[in-house]
Amino acid sequence: MSENANDFPNLQVGETVKGQVVKIEDSQVLVDIGYKTEGVIPLQELSNLFVKDMNEVVKLGDELTLIIKKVSDDEVILSKKAVDADNAWKDLEEKLANDATFDVTIKEVVKGGLVTDVGVRGFIPASMVETHYVEDFSGYVNQSLSVKIVDLDREKNRIILSHRAVIEQDASQKKAELLDSLAQGQVLEGTVSRITDFGVFVDLGGIDGLVHISQLAHEHVDSATNIVTEGEKVKVEVLSVDRENERISLSRKNTLPGPWDRLEEDIHAGQVLEGIVKRLVNFGAFVEVKPGVEGLVHISQIANRHIGTPQEVLKVGQKVNVKVLDINVQDERLSLSIREIEEEQEAKEFKQYEKEDDHTSFQLGDLIGNKLDKYK
Structure with a gap:
């Protein structure tokens, strides 16, 4: 108890004073404000957040700006959080007006989101933390996050922050830059x-x-x-x-390397290939001989007889043997023929027939000669 009837003359509630921390107790902080008796900052007037250890908020020797909450003959109650809040609201209103991005440190995980100290209690709802679902928020405590203000109401003491909005804005800016490039x-x-x-x-x-x-x-x-x-x-x-x-x-x-790249190394004129009929048109058939490589069998090269339409002989999906007539890799053109294979096959069969016929005639001549010798 002080010796004077009033240790704090001239001090008024609501007045701002400066003081130095001289003692930190379990539930209050004592501050030298220039009078015989120190001013008192109760625990609940120290911060807008829950305080476990007052040494995390203030330290001995700290110079503080405080607001007088109550004055009696022997005691003056001071508030640090009121000053912090007044300064914070002005700063937050300016940040909201400028759509500013700023960093905060996460202090607590509560039901529904995260809590941070922005001079007053700021809240980041769970849905505004990341662009993806987060199951466990415990790893965010003491971590720094960039945020934007999405809602600010001083009368209701409500500050809603969003880290997700920063991520989305960065992504949108990056997207625009990429589009331009x-x-x-x-x-x-x-x-x-x-x-x-x-x-x-x-x-x-x-x-x-x-x-x-x-x-x-x-x-x-x-x-x-x-x-x-x-x-x-x-x-x-x-x-x-x-x-x-x-x-x-x-x-x-x-x-990717094109199917026609270096095709002349694999295909040459006169070569016989197996292919699949891909398309039939009035003037012929397109046959795929390698993946992505189609050649044209002109209607005059489809059969060794006259036909009116390719459909008379071929159908889509049919496997056929074709002979390479000409290849032009630069223009991606491949001329093919079915008729020449048929003609060559017929010529081969005809030669085989002639050979067999000559052999049969030779055997028949020998047989007749042998019979005539019997009658001599």
């Missing part, structure tokens, strides 16, 4: 993020592009899952960029 013909590496019936979506590092199923490989593709798997790294070429609608068309096929 893309150009037709550019070759990039990406990751297969999703497979559909009509193609594959490839993550280029913040934005997805579509590889249509027709652009997956040089050969016909029935299912994209036969070519790639989710998570696989692939090289793709940019076909087109629609920046307004954020659509990117890609090709995997264009980054």
Whole structure:
């Protein structure tokens, strides 16, 4: 108890004073504010957050700005959290107005989210922590997170913060920068993020592009899952960029060696190949002799007799033997013939028949000669 009837003359409730921490007790902090008796900061006036150890909030010798909460003859009650809160609200209102991003340290995990100290109690709801689901938030305590203010109400003492908004803003900015950097013909590496019936979506590092199923490989593709798997790294070429609608068309096929590359090393004129009839047109048939390599059998080369349409002899999906008449790798043209194989086969059979006929005539002559010798 002080010796004077009033140890704190001239002090008024609501007034701001400065003081130095001289003692830290279990439930209060004593502060020298220039009077014989120290001012008192009760535990509940120290911080807007739950305090386990007051030494984590203040230390001996700290110079503090405080607001007077109560004055009696022998005691003055001070508040640090009131000053912190007043300064914090002004700062938070400015941050909200500027849509600012700032860092906070997570102090607690509570039901429904995370708590941080921004001069007042700030709350990050669970749904606003990450862009993905988080099962256990315990690892966030004492960690730093970049946040934005999504709701601020001083009357209700409510500050809602979001780390997810920062992540999404960064992703959006990165996406815009990536879109601006893309150009037709550019070759990039990406990751297969999703497979559909009509193609594959490839993550280029913040934005997805579509590889249509027709652009997956040089050969016909029935299912994209036969070519790639989710998570696989692939090289793709940019076909087109629609920046307004954020659509990117890609090709995997264009980054692969073409089926016609160095084809002349495997195929040459006069060679007989097995192929599959892929298409029938008025002027002939297209036959695939290697994956992605089709040659034309002109209607005049389909049979060794006159035909009105290719359909008279061939059908799609039929396996046929064809002879290479000419190959032009540069123009990707391959001329084929079925007729020449048939003609060669007929000529071979005819020669075999003549050989057999000559042999039969020779044997018949010997037989007749032997019989005539009997009558001599």
